[in-house]
């Protein structure tokens with residue numbers, strides 16, 4: 001999964017880097033024989049803290065971002081009947097992690113420029129049941145966290161940032177995760193770095209760390225320190241309802257190997273996004289597509305998304321790309337349309353309604369050669385300029 005893609009091969013939307021450094025790290029962790037949470041899990045957390053330049057904040061690794069978001073919900077003690085204001089336009093992992101507590105989602109619209117929750121539409125949805133706001137950094141672009149934090153402070157709310165897409169993104173020069181209230185990252189199979197499945201949670205209060213360790217591991221009060229030394233503590237207390245969502249040693253070793261390369265992954269992806277933008281600039285000028293209007297300088301792009309101005313043309317474009325051997329994806333469907341969330345309270349969602357019909361995700365990988373990039377841009381251009 002790291003060599004060039006043959007000209008006759010289908011270009012997948014995702015292609016994680018699983019080169020020799022990664023397999024060597026996994027093999028060495030397997031041979032070490034300590035498979036569960038251990039020293040490598042702590043090493044990985046420290047490496048995340050260094051990469052994000054966390055000053056006093058700590059990273060707690062988990063087995064997915066969904067579980068990190070669930071721990072965030074438990075940390076702020078969401079209760080049945082509590083409300084969380086969240087974009088409909090995001091992956092349902094965030095909604096599911098929160099509603100698992102019995103809390104309710106209140107769907108809020110996104111802003112048109114970056115498709116993250118629109119701070120101007122949040123306050124009208126706040127009631128005395130509102131406990132938190134879920135903000136998502138769509139495709140790697142930073143959400144409007146400062147404005148959201150300001151609203152939250154005024155109303156006594158917590159802010160959970162779903163930064164599954166934004167590991168490595170800077171917002172006004174600050175790495176995502178180094179500021180804000182609670183931030184959750186994904187290291188899933190196709191994210192900026194992968195631990196196969198994995199995630200992490202970072203909070204502003206270092207005092208949360210021991211609570212998160214307990215929540216992450218069955219409510220056990222004292223086991224994490226021993227496990228971080230590849231040991232077990234056989235005498236422990238259980239002090240709360242906990243879950244089991246820690247990150248084991250082999251995934252952590254894979255994560256450490258990936259972190260060694262993350263700066264190159266980010267640089268490459270930024271470069272490919274700029275090349276896509278340049279190739280589609282005339283299509284944007286003609287009004288065929290909309291681009292996100294970023295120079296990508298501070299963005300760690302997880303996916304590259306085009307907005308097809310006329311939603312009626314998207315299905316034909318998807319088909320055209322498929323025939324040219326280019327896979328595409330859709331991020332996201334509107335969660336307010338899912339049966340499970342049919343009764344959820346919501347504000348007006350005009351931007352969400354349109355964006356869900358327009359967005360189209362093109363292939364973006366940590367390593368892409370000129371031929372692959374050319375096949376993608378040619379396929380898109382030949383649809384609009386036959």
Ligand SMILES: Cc1ncc(COP(=O)(O)O)c(C=O)c1O
Pocket residue numbers: 064065066067090091093094136162164165185186187188198199
């Ligand atoms: C915005 C968003 N949040 C959360 C997740 C869930 O991440 P994970 O698969 O690590 O649980 C995803 C997964 O793609 C996502 O896109």
